[in-house]
């Protein structure tokens with residue numbers, strides 16, 4: 001016998017019923033069919049009979065002890081017995097489930113407490129917008145255009161802001177988040193945006209709700225944007241970098257749509273390689289010329305993918321090399337690249353509109369012209385440079401940092417930085433140099 005049981009009823013007929021129900025022969029088979037026990041008192045079917053047996057008795061499987069509480073496994077029917085596996089008993093599993101639920105409930109409680117703190121802290125943030133860099137201001141103006149009027153009146157998600165550029169929305173939004181223009185507002189986030197790990201909170205930028213941080217004096221109303229629109233742009237090297245980020249995104253969006261047309265898919269590593277090749281090429285050529293290059297190499301890769309020994313993945317992996325070689329060849333031969341029209345399905349985005357509005361450049365503008373326009377030797381920048389240098393030098397002397405400043409400056413120049421880059425790095429390491437006097 002491997003089944004133990006206990007009958008709570010005093011009636012002999014009940015005790016006999018339970019014994020017959022669980023009775024086994026030497027091989028462990030049940031002696032009688034359950035149907036042979038019927039009818040019993042007024043009970044005519046098996047399921048009623050089994051539930052009656054459970055009312056008046058309790059049975060357990062003596063083959064298995066729970067590995068946690070060491071109790072025998074409780075069985076409610078013959079099929080329970082036949083499917084019995086042991087290991088952990090039902091009540092231990094139930095207890096574990098309850099413990100997990102309790103732990104989870106506490107975690108959610110803790111997470112919510114933390115999120116309340118974050119909400120309060122982020123809602124009270126203020127930023128001095130006059131300290132923003134030119135590229136950050138232009139990007140903010142583009143964002144405001146793309147989600148107007150939501151930026152100033154409510155919160156928004158990453159998915160709402162895809163109109164800013166043809167691709168890389170996350171990159172551009174993160175830039176605004178990193179410089180303090182945007183913060184996040186937990187009550188409006190998507191489910192699963194925040195995770196509590198060892199008392200610290202992490203979050204997915206793709207799931208949080210972003211909120212514009214108000215200016216210290218102008219808040220976040222129209223006056224703030226009026227001030228930003230009126231601002232003079234002099235930090236040309238920063239604007240150039242933003243243009244290149246934008247131009248690369250315009251090329252990548254074209255690459256992705258051409259690839260999907262031919263069923264090709266590049267991986268993240270190849271995308272990085274391609275971006276870096278395009279970024280360099282954009283110093284010479286226009287976005288629209290690079291579209292024609294992309295069009296050609298994707299076509300070549302697609303025809304390669306139909307060959308034996310070539311898969312789509314292998315063919316896609318040849319793209320970075322193909323773009324690079326094709327461009328090198330054009331330089332060698334001195335050919336002018338063909339220029340494509342902007343595809344209808346790929347709008348320039350509000351950042352593209354801003355560049356056209358402020359600087360008159362777009363996908364047709366040659367990289368060489370853009371480089372010239374934003375070069376450090378440009379007059380405006382020289383003027384800005386002169387002003388900044390005298391201001392920074394004054395501050396350095398005032399703060400007694402003169403010697404330190406010169407030594408560090410020389411160090412930056414030796415490491416290959418330009419004069420402007422060296423100055424920018426110095427201001428980064430000594431933020432007090434840039435304070436208004």
Ligand SMILES: [Zn+2]
Pocket residue numbers: 066067068069070071088089090091092093
């Ligand atoms: Zn147990």
